[in-house]
Amino acid sequence: MAGRHVLLVVSGSVSAYKALELTRLLRKAGARVTPVLTAGGARFVTPHALQAIAGEAVHQDLWSLAGEAEIGHIRLARMPDAVAVVPASASFLARMAHGLADDLAATVMLATDRPVLLAPAMNWAMWGxxxxxxxxxxxxxRGARVVGPGVGAMAEAESGPGRLAEPAEILAALAALLAPEAAGPLAGRHVLVTSGPTHEPIDPVRYIANRSSGRQGHAIAGALAALGARVTLVHGPVALPPPPGVRAVGVESAREMLAACEAALPADAAICAAAVADWRAAGEAAQKLKKVPGQPPPPLALALNPDILATLSGHARRPALVVGFAAETEKVVANAVAKRQRKGCDWIVANDVSGDVMGGAENAVHLVTEAGVEDWPRLPKQEVAARLAARVAARLGGAEGIAGGMAGEVPA
Incomplete structure (x- = not known):
């Protein structure tokens, strides 16, 4: 980001305070920041604080005689290398989409020809x-890039998709936006990856889970990012750090994972590598279930979890390429072939997990596609990830995708 110039538009959201931290990070990285503050944004951060951190005057008024002496809104729109809207409220997104020019920030967005990054932030119901x-x-x-929103607690004592992405994530997204030429064959593409297990609570202490470590899913996310993709990694409880340059969204349960995946759409591809628990407790106990001497264990009724792979495969905003995983202990290929048809996905990566695959460093997989079955040798999980990422890049082709800014079919 050294030497880059970012026009930062701060609209009205309680998360606007994060724009101050983003400004600090941008300046620390060597970028120049010119702030534009909406009337709603000024309800949450003061122009004095924003100006002090940016080191530049804050622009607010479309009708400022001094600011418009040289048609200031056009100059603001054309002078930066990129425009970032952080946070992007529901209202501001609506005004942008419909070309309104009723204040300085909206007018600048209508006049700019620079790359635009949007970081949405709002209540989960408004986002959905x-x-x-x-x-x-x-x-x-129209070409805007998007980072976030994340899933989690909100100001209204509610939880769900709509949280503003963290400043470090927004900084990474801006860096990728401004350096597409060095980003590789997946530049301009957005890929959703799921990884790790899910934990399905039985009571406040116990849960249903599996032995997935997340190593393969995290390796895939890192390999895709290395090829230039903008990667959203939705992961369950793991002990692994997210790969560099990847936006990570941590969840616990299958229902939270599905919500985070839908919040991440649109995407050019979805790689569902997570080992999602098939079942959850039908009713989570409010208190710890106690062992009573002389009494049998309490019954545990189970309910089906949502099918994330099938949901994404049949989604109204279905990614052009949907890849699932099949962790099998018998009839590996036959079960994977049947699963691909049943789920409606494009590819299945099948592996035999009866040995040390879960938590191990190596994997032997079979890639099941519409063309047939490919048997890959036993490889380090990083190498499996690199091979799969290369196949995804070859399948998607080109640098401009649906999620990257061009509507239409992605070539097979």
């Missing part, structure tokens, strides 16, 4: 509303 999703689809189709 069809109007907001339609506005996002429209902005992405």
């Amino acid at each position: 509303h069809p109007a907001t999703q339609a506005n996002m689809d429209l902005l992405i189709a």
Whole structure:
């Protein structure tokens, strides 16, 4: 980011305070930051604080005689290397999508020809509303890039998708936006990866889980990022750090994982490597289940978890390429072939997990596609990830994808 110039638009959201930290990180990385503050944004951060951290005047008023003496809104729109809207509220996204020019920030967005990064932040219900999703689809189709939102607790004592991405994630997204020429064959592509297990609570102490370490999924996310993809990694409870340059969203349960995956759409590809628990407790006990002397164990009723792979395969905003994993202990290839048909996905990566694969450093997989079955040798998981990432790049082809800013079919 050294020597780069970012126009930072701060719109109205309680998470606007994170724009101050982003400004600090950008300046530390050597970038120049010119802030534009909306009236809503000024409800949450003061222009004095933003100006002090940016080291530049904060622009707020479209009708400022001094600022518009040289048609300031056009100059602001054209002078930076990129424009970042952090946070991007539902209202501001709607105004952008419909070309309104009723204040300085909206006018700048209408006039700019620079790359645009949006970091949405709002209540989960507002984010999931069809109007907001339609506005996002429209902005992405026009070329805007998106980072976030994440899933988690909100100011309204609610939880769900809609949290502003962390400043470090936004900084990484800006760096990738401004250096596409060095990013590799997946530059401009957005890939969703799931990794690790899910934990399904039985009571406040116990849960249903499996032995997945997340090593293979995390390796795939890192390999895709190394080829230039913008990667959203939705992972369950793991002891691994996220790979460099990857936006990580941590979840616990299968239902949280599905919500985070849907929040990450649109994407050019989805790689579902997580070992999602098939079942959860039908009712989570509010208190720890106690062992009572002389009494049998309490019954444990189970309910089916959502099928994330099948949901993404049949989603209205289905990625052009959907890849699932099949962890099998018998009839590995036959079960994987049947699973590909049943789930409606494009590829299945099948492996025999009866040995030391879960938690181990190596894997032997079979790639099941519409063309047939490829048997790969036993390899380090990093090498399996590199091979799969290369196949994804070859399948998607080109640098401009649906999620990267161009609507239409991705060539097979």
